[in-house]
Amino acid sequence: MLNLRVDDLNGMIASFHAAGVDVITKAEWDSGGIGRFARIHDPEGNAIELWEPPAG
Template sequence: MAKVTGIGGLFFRGQDTTALAAWYEEHLGVPGFWAQEAGPTVFAPFKADSDYFAADKAFMINLRVDDLDGMIAKLSAAGVAVETRPDEWDNPQTGRFARIHDPEGNAIELWQPPA
């Protein structure tokens, strides 16, 4: 039986697509095309009135990381504001989380899955 085998791309609009693509590659190591490492991917619609991310945005990107503390340090050193809420977001069953925003205000959740 035919089935989907993974996410083939994430496409979103931007005001300055060249600068936005460069920001993602510089700060997160995400080039325009990359073979991501195997691992879990969550595909989940959120209720329209959810306050988990900004109400005026239709989506939030969640990126898996292997070293959340290292990524936070790297981003902070580059002047990228990083939000953490360990008591609210982190737990042994789901892992650890941090949030940043790209230059156009799109929320990016950084996720270090549990070991």
């Protein structure tokens, strides 16, 4: 799995949805002290995790 740090997870999710890409989010992945996560898959099925660290 490839993990990418992003500044605006909501914006990234919106962009992927607009492009027709399925985005997976789960409340249990998110933690106030660690940040928020979402996952997409490349055309070969490899997972790409998007991570937005907590503000501050």
